[in-house]
Amino acid sequence: MTKTALIAGQGGLPVHLLNALRQSGEDHVVAELDGFPSEVADADPVRFRVERLAPFLDRLADERVDRVVFAGAIRRPRLEPGLIDPKTVTLLPRLLGAVQKGDDALLREVIAIFEDWDFEVVGAEAVAPDLVPGPGLLAGAPSEDDRKDAARAAEIVAGLAPLDLGQGAVVAQGLCLAVETLPGTDAMLAFVAEHAAGLRRDPAKARGTFYKAPKSGQDRRIDLPTLGPATVRAVARAGLAGIAWEAGGVICLDRAEMVAEAEAANLFLWARES
Structure with missing residues (x-):
């Protein structure tokens, strides 16, 4: 046994x-x-x-x-x-x-x-296999612009991997608003929340997507990125449209609470195929 x-x-x-x-x-x-x-x-x-x-x-x-x-x-x-x-x-x-x-x-x-x-x-x-969602939407629905922002953020996170930096980025209207570094996700999203008004090209267009993924080439048995209800609340405070992440590569803690928080804040949660 x-x-x-x-x-x-x-x-x-x-x-x-x-x-x-x-x-x-x-x-x-x-x-x-x-x-x-x-x-x-x-x-x-x-x-x-x-x-x-x-x-x-x-x-x-x-x-x-x-x-x-x-x-x-x-x-x-x-x-x-x-x-x-x-x-x-x-x-x-x-x-x-x-x-x-x-x-x-x-x-x-x-x-x-x-x-x-x-x-x-x-x-x-x-x-605990249920902690790592496969492809699909958990809440809401990203717009076409949101999907483009997620794709751009995925490119940025992949580009950060050789530098051994963070595992996340925020992109709005094609512009990178922030990348995750040593202070972590909370600090990055707090920065976006504080400076949101001046970071976007057009407030009437896409609000932005937070994207999370493992570093390319990392051993996925340890240090997988993690999302949870607190992340959803921080994304809402930052004025973003939702969260996308690499399907099968990110741990979602308290998934039911994450979905409830996202629906209450009108955010999407998207496990995106890479």
Whole structure:
């Protein structure tokens, strides 16, 4: 019987995956990086440090874990050299070398290390398939201009991938109003909301589309883009017409609430085929 380790970061995704594991009756263990508590409740998580990564992996193996799923945001911790054990020392050159190449390279190296311990690393959709919508409309209907803006935003997000920047962009009337960078989606949409009046060519035409997609070439088992009800509310405050995203490549948390929020604000939600 499969046993899954949920490596829980911050945000709502770990909560959804833990609920899915509990509902399925699958044996599981929850783990958290020390200093980055998750929102999971009553899970009695195992806490680990990067400085003692090898003993943590050994513990998972001793507990007969078969597969691992990463969920939620985790910032890079500050390492304390005095805590590093001899076995983990052998892993640090791999991790530190990957850090110099960007977040995607670091995440791929983390996956490779877990696989070296014979764990199957899976994406969130392997635990909760309903979190990743396939192609189609969830709410509303984009206009032809909205569809053109979504296509333009998709081109921009694809162009950002080699730079290892964000996974989103806002386009209105063919103009890029903002791209997602390190501060994240909320900061980008807040900027658009604050400057909306002066950003558009013609207020009477297309209001704009927020588009989200994974970075091209990224390992989709980890760090998939995530949307939720709060994103819908932020898009409404920014005066946009709706949200489009790459079908099969974005996690939608609380989908029913997202749809209700979108319908109340007269926004479209569109899982767009790439």
